[in-house]
Amino acid sequence: xxxxxxxxxxxxxxxxxxxxxxxxxxxxxxxxxxxxxxxxxxxxxxxxxxxxxxxxxxxxxxxxxxxxxxxxxxxxxxxxxxxxxxxxxxxxxxxxxxxxxxxxxxxxxxxxxxxxxxxxxxxxxxxxxxxxxxxxxxxxxxxxxxxxxxxxxxxxxxxxxxxxxxxxxxxxxxxxxxxxxxxxxxxxxxxxxxxxxxxxxxxxxxxxxxxxxxxxxxxxxxxxxxxxxxxxxxxxxxxxxxxxxxxxxxxxxxxxxxxxxxxxxxxxxxxxxxxxxxxxxxxxxxxxxxxxxxxxxxxxxxxxxxxxxxxxxxxxxxxxxxxx
Amino acid sequence: xxxxxxxxxxxxxxxxxxxxxxxxxxxxxxxxxxxxxxxxxxxxxxxxxxxxxxxxxxxxxxxxxxxxxxxxxxxxxxxxxxxxxxxxxxxxxxxxxxxxxxxxxxxxxxxxxxxxxxxxxxxxxxxxxxxxxxxxxxxxxxxxxxxxxxxxxxxxxxxxxxxxxxxxxxxxxxxxxxxxxxxxxxxxxxxxxxxxxxxxxxxxxxxxxxxxxxxxxxxxxxxxxxxxxxxxxxxxxxxxxxxxxxxxxxxxxxxxxxxxxxxxxxxxxxxxxxxxxxxxxxxxxxxxxxxxxxxxxxxxxxxxxxxxxxxxxxxxxxxxxxxxxxxxxxxxxxxxxxxxxxxxxxxxxxxxxxxxxxxxxxxxxxxxxxxxxxxxxxxxxxxxxxxxxxxxxxxxxxxxxxxxxxxxxxxxxxxxxxxxxxxxxxxxxxxxxxxxxxxxxxxxxxx
Numbered sequence: 001x002x003x004x005x006x007x008x009x010x011x012x013x014x015x016x017x018x019x020x021x022x023x024x025x026x027x028x029x030x031x032x033x034x035x036x037x038x039x040x041x042x043x044x045x046x047x048x049x050x051x052x053x054x055x056x057x058x059x060x061x062x063x064x065x066x067x068x069x070x071x072x073x074x075x076x077x078x079x080x081x082x083x084x085x086x087x088x089x090x091x092x093x094x095x096x097x098x099x100x101x102x103x104x105x106x107x108x109x110x111x112x113x114x115x116x117x118x119x120x121x122x123x124x125x126x127x128x129x130x131x132x133x134x135x136x137x138x139x140x141x142x143x144x145x146x147x148x149x150x151x152x153x154x155x156x157x158x159x160x161x162x163x164x165x166x167x168x169x170x171x172x173x174x175x176x177x178x179x180x181x182x183x184x185x186x187x188x189x190x191x192x193x194x195x196x197x198x199x200x201x202x203x204x205x206x207x208x209x210x211x212x213x214x215x216x217x218x219x220x221x222x223x224x225x226x227x228x229x230x231x232x233x234x235x236x237x238x239x240x241x242x243x244x245x246x247x248x249x250x251x252x253x254x255x256x257x258x259x260x261x262x263x264x265x266x267x268x269x270x271x272x273x274x275x276x277x278x279x280x281x282x283x284x285x286x287x288x289x290x291x292x293x294x295x296x297x298x299x300x301x302x303x304x305x306x307x308x309x310x311x312x313x314x315x316x317x318x319x320x321x322x323x324x
Numbered sequence: 325x326x327x328x329x330x331x332x333x334x335x336x337x338x339x340x341x342x343x344x345x346x347x348x349x350x351x352x353x354x355x356x357x358x359x360x361x362x363x364x365x366x367x368x369x370x371x372x373x374x375x376x377x378x379x380x381x382x383x384x385x386x387x388x389x390x391x392x393x394x395x396x397x398x399x400x401x402x403x404x405x406x407x408x409x410x411x412x413x414x415x416x417x418x419x420x421x422x423x424x425x426x427x428x429x430x431x432x433x434x435x436x437x438x439x440x441x442x443x444x445x446x447x448x449x450x451x452x453x454x455x456x457x458x459x460x461x462x463x464x465x466x467x468x469x470x471x472x473x474x475x476x477x478x479x480x481x482x483x484x485x486x487x488x489x490x491x492x493x494x495x496x497x498x499x500x501x502x503x504x505x506x507x508x509x510x511x512x513x514x515x516x517x518x519x520x521x522x523x524x525x526x527x528x529x530x531x532x533x534x535x536x537x538x539x540x541x542x543x544x545x546x547x548x549x550x551x552x553x554x555x556x557x558x559x560x561x562x563x564x565x566x567x568x569x570x571x572x573x574x575x576x577x578x579x580x581x582x583x584x585x586x587x588x589x590x591x592x593x594x595x596x597x598x599x600x601x602x603x604x605x606x607x608x609x610x611x612x613x614x615x616x617x618x619x620x621x622x623x624x625x626x627x628x629x630x631x632x633x634x635x636x637x638x639x640x641x642x643x644x645x646x647x648x649x650x651x652x653x654x655x656x657x658x659x660x661x662x663x664x665x666x667x668x669x670x671x672x673x674x675x676x677x678x679x680x681x682x683x684x685x686x687x688x689x690x691x692x693x694x695x696x697x698x699x700x701x702x703x704x705x706x707x708x709x710x711x712x713x714x715x716x717x718x719x720x721x722x723x724x725x726x727x728x729x730x731x732x733x734x735x736x737x738x739x740x741x742x743x744x745x746x747x748x749x750x751x752x753x754x755x756x757x758x759x760x761x762x763x764x765x766x767x768x769x770x771x
Contacts, residue, residue: 014586015586015589015590015593018586018587018590019590019593019594022590022591022594022599023594023602026602026603026605026606027602027606035609035613152752152755152756152759153752155696155751155755156696156748156751156752156755157744157748157751158700158703158704158719158723158744158747158751159700159704160703160704160707160723161723161740161744164723164726164727164730164740167730168730168735172730172731260595263595266597266704266708267704267707267708271727281598281601282708282709285601285605285708285709285710286709288605290605293598293601293602293605294602296595296598297594297595297598297599297602300593300594300595300598301593301594301595304592304593304594304595305593308593
């Protein structure tokens with residue numbers, strides 16, 4: 001088991017190097033350090049000396065991939081790519097354009113992001129599964145057909161519309177909750193309520209359909225027929241057999257998502273003014289702050305890979321057939 | 325001729341796609357089995373209706389993808405002709421009255437006066453706050469009379485097409501079990517609704533005007549092209565990549581498989597929006613450094629759209645590639661492929677004759693499934709600031725603007741409403757159609 005996890009973690013290293021290479025190409029080759037310096041210093045009267053000074057200051061004055069000046073192995077290691085990648089691997093994200101440490105900023109902003117993402121995820125999971133089970137129980141009935149049509153309609157509306165409509169209805173017209181903002185602790189619940197509600201609702205269409213199809217696939221299996229033949233009630237069949245066997249495909253889809261919850265939701269946070277990682281990313285994109293975007297790309301990939309490993313581990317816990 | 329046809333990059337891509345679609349239609353019309361499958365798909369009334377809606381949207385995309393340039397100046401000796409820098413599409417020509425008759429500011433749908441009060445000083449020097457009348461709406465309008473007329477015209481056009489088709493059906497004399505009644509009903513609703521909107525747009529701003537007085541109906545119709553383009557061209561870009569890599573990974577195995585697997589795991593481990601954002605940001609810098617690539621703002625925004633589509637394509641092939649690899653792996657173990665190999669059939673023939681046809685259902689399902697997702701993604705990307713150019717008409721840009729308008733007092737709701745309705749109909753139709761394709765084509769659903 002531990003050997004397996006170790007192997008998987010080692011396998012993650014080449015992937016992360018690949019991720020670094022992609023971001024490096026995007027951020028340093030297309031947008032060369034000279035361009036960055038010019039953009040940062042302002043267009044007026046930029047002398048080559050100023051650009052050089054800026055590059056030395058930021059540590060961008062090295063060659064991109066191959067350093068011709070260095071000797072031996074340093075030809076490859078004393079380059080911008082390796083230096084930048086090493087910094088990321090040690091989770092040293094450097095400083096943003098506003099000269100703030102990105103690492104501490106990320107730590108501070110993870111809390112608010114989780115405060116929205118975690119409840120949304122949990123409530124959505126429970127609602128979607130229970131609704132799907134309900135529909136499977138009444139499969140083929142008018143309720144099932146009607147709810148499926150509603151689900152397709154919910155799916156067909158842009159998430160942005162739910163947010164705007166929700167804000168107008170609940171905050172602007174009925175004044176139930178404040179339009180945006182964030183507070184730590186229990187008093188902040190009034191700020192969290194609406195984003196969570198909207199997050200759950202906008203995902204309900206696709207979620208219910210997905211879980212329903214998983215359960216329907218199980219319900220045609222032989223073991224379900226056997227269970228019914230034994231005289232089990234439909235409810236017992238559903239919860240005892242269909243739900244338990246449906247857990248495996250559900251795990252594949254769900255566990256991968258859990259670590260990425262830390263990244264927060266881009267739109268939700270910026271609409272509701274929540275100081276999390278999502279709004280941090282959006283602000284960085286709008287301000288073209290490449291250091292932050294780079295850090296977020298790396299963090300997102302790390303979390304995704306952790307999610308993949310967790311999925312495999314959860315398989316061994318829930319499926320007795322899988323042995324590592 | 326006092327005009328000339330010009331092609332933007334996206335126009336070329338759209339028409340190429342149309343050619344591909346026609347060629348593909350011709351290919352499947354020769355295979356009895358596939359033809360029967362499509363027949364089954366269209367047996368469902370919902371599929372028929374949503375296919376017609378999708379066709380209607382495609383029609384607007386095509387209308388908006390024929391760009392003309394009018395002559396501005398002809399030299400004396402007719403040696404050289406100067407064309408206007410501005411390009412006009414066929415859709416623009418249809419709505420010239422709306423482009424030219426822009427108002428000063430916001431006005432509600434069918435309004436006769438501006439939505440916002442302006443300060444007017446009358447002859448006596450007293451300043452008053454009044455809603456000024458709109459410039460291009462006649463004060464003596466007959467809403468009901470105009471509507472009735474428009475509805476009758478629409479019904480007439482719809483009737484004409486339906487009768488034409490009925491005659492054609494009788495002449496070919498084939499009994500078909502397709503739900504033609506629903507098709508006619510959908511067609512009639514679409515045509516009547518559009519004629520009503522179109523004819524009334526001559527005397528009103530049917531869906532109101534935006535902040536600078538632009539007609540919202542025109543904007544919503546122009547946005548169709550952007551949405552549909554992103555939805556289908558992205559798939560067109562990613563399809564060859566996904567098929568080639570997926571099939572070769574599954575078929576060749578070994579180090580090729582390892583490399584391709586590494587490639588898509590790496591790409592898919594980067595969060596989608598961030599990868600797109602990174603790509604778009606770099607593209608912006610690339611475009612800022614190369615202003616010689618485009619002459620007009622329209623070309624600039626068009627190139628940006630092409631880049632966006634390419635970036636979306638690059639980031640979205642991984643999912644399909646993984647599916648195709650797994651399926652190819654499965655098919656290449658099946659007896660008929662082993663038999664073909666034993667007979668000495670070449671690798672290419674095996675791919676063409678055995679593997680690709682058996683992958684078709686996965687490819688088709690993912691095309692239609694991705695379409696609606698991409699249309700919705702466009703709106704989110706525009707909001708994040710990495711979508712289409714701000715000067716391009718798109719539902720995303722409309723919603724983005726509407727966000728501020730909803731905060732106004734009183735609310736300006738019609739921009740958001742129009743973008744929402746136009747998008748909803750397209751995405752709903754696509755979702756319903758993809759559901760049907762999935763039920764018919766997915767072999768797992770055969771019980």
